[in-house]
Amino acid sequence: MKKILLILLLVILYSNIDINGYCDDYYIDNKLNRFIENKVDSRYILLYLNYNYKSIEDKSLKETIIDKFILYNEKYLDLYQTQFDNMYEKNVKNLQTKQNLKSELNILNNIYSYDDINNHKFNFIDNKPNIVRDLKKIYLRGYKIIINNNKFKLTVNYDFLKKAY
Incomplete structure (x- = not known):
């Protein structure tokens, strides 16, 4: 059993599989839009961005997300x-x-x-x-x-x- 777990761990590490699940760039943007529509407290939005922003590869999308968040904060x-x-x-x-x-x-x-x-x-x-x-x-x-x-x-x-x- 230990060998199987060790092999599984090595396969995951070797193939660089994201254990938390796959999120593409636009999924994160859509989630941010839903947070804004539902008027979620900015603390929770910033916490979400803190953990997911690094995985976004599209630089223009990164700037768009930060700009949306800034506009949301300016409103409140x-x-x-x-x-x-x-x-x-x-x-x-x-x-x-x-x-x-x-x-x-x-x-x-x-x-x-x-x-x-x-x-x-x-x-x-x-x-x-x-x-x-x-x-x-x-x-x-x-x-x-x-x-x-x-x-x-x-x-x-x-x-x-x-x-x-």
Whole structure:
């Protein structure tokens, strides 16, 4: 039995068969279109793209997919800005927390990998789980927060989307 499993494993590795199933480029594009039509949260779309985008061979299709995702994110920008503002008003009560939040945002704005954002340790605001949770959601959706004149403005993270994918 062990020999059969070993031979099967070698055949799979040798023939480079994708164990997860075969997905052509247009299947991924169609799936993205269905996500957009059903207004799926961008976190889940970005997670799907994170695992499937590498397998797309057509470069023009890759650009089209990223452009669709950017347009989708731009449509919901005001909604997430409002959510961030509400979270900020509830949880940031003092100057120290505000400074820690700024430091954390400066670090997050320089991360260009979905997995790195997901695994990021919030050293400055780790004692504020509501802020950590909401910031992680925002950045995993493909947005970033810019600090301008002590105001926090949400924008689509074009650099992240273009560099990571």
